[in-house]
Amino acid sequence: MGKGARRKGPKKDRKPKVRDVFVARPFEGLAAEPELIAMREFVPSATARLTLAGERDRSVTVGSVLPMAAAAFVRTDGEVFLGMQVQTRSSDISRDLGRSLRWALEAEPGDVLSVPDTTSEPVEGERLQDLLDPNAELDVQLHEDFSWWLPEDTEPTGEVALSLERANAAIMPTERLSTGAYWVLAGEKAHLRWVWPADENRLLQALARLAAAGTLTLGEGTRFAGSFRAHGLLVPVWDLDPEAHAREWIEPAKELGTRLQEALESLDDEPLNAAERRSRDGLIGRQLTLR
Structure with missing residues (x-):
């Protein structure tokens, strides 16, 4: 051992340190x-x-x-x-x-x-x-x-x-229509808020595909209001007829969910066309603040 060299002691076992970083999608990996x-x-x-x-x-x-x-x-x-x-x-x-x-x-x-x-x-x-x-x-x-x-x-x-x-x-009166989908009567307005476990960009494209086709609604008297972000996912929101009971939206929501899932799957084979890209740009500007 050379002059001035220090003898190293035995290595101590150390537990790996978990970094404290911001987790944008904290519930990712859970079916719930x-x-x-x-x-x-x-x-x-x-x-x-x-x-x-x-x-x-x-x-x-x-x-x-x-x-x-x-x-x-x-x-x-x-x-x-x-x-x-x-x-x-x-x-x-x-x-x-x-x-x-x-x-x-x-x-x-x-x-x-x-x-x-x-x-x-x-x-x-x-x-x-x-x-x-x-x-x-x-x-x-x-x-x-x-x-x-x-x-x-x-x-x-x-x-x-x-x-x-x-x-x-x-x-506020609230009913669950399906997984992640909730009807709420907020004063004189009724809404459907739907948490979709899909990549935000892909979901936005799928919404745009339906919007360009005129099928991003739950039927007459309803409209797509916009979306908000929550814990890494995009939550689309629809305005509904406040006079209708929550159960009247179960079937229309099911049909909309089927269309949206099909639109998501179609993105692998068919990129957005010009009209759908314009719809996507319009949807990006319709971000909501939940109150």
């Missing part, structure tokens, strides 16, 4: 992606059972929003709830939810996690993709109020009662 985005962004009162990965036998319910916008809680009867609509977030919403889910699985009845952990160093195995069955879809159940926050035959008190009253007052 469209429903998770809908519950996160615009569905008012809804619940669904989660299918955990592995041999876990614990039952967990994901809810659109929990009391006081909590990240998770264990109801006094032992039911575990994970909240989608919370006040804080990190660069990776899937990681936030995964951490809240892991907390809930170890919590006791009555425990509440007010906010998700958004500050700890990222580690492997803590995202929803690591904790849920990736192939399981969500059977979303819509509710007219937030009485599901409490066990049956329980009267709310204190802050929970106030939060329940405010939450109930803010609910």
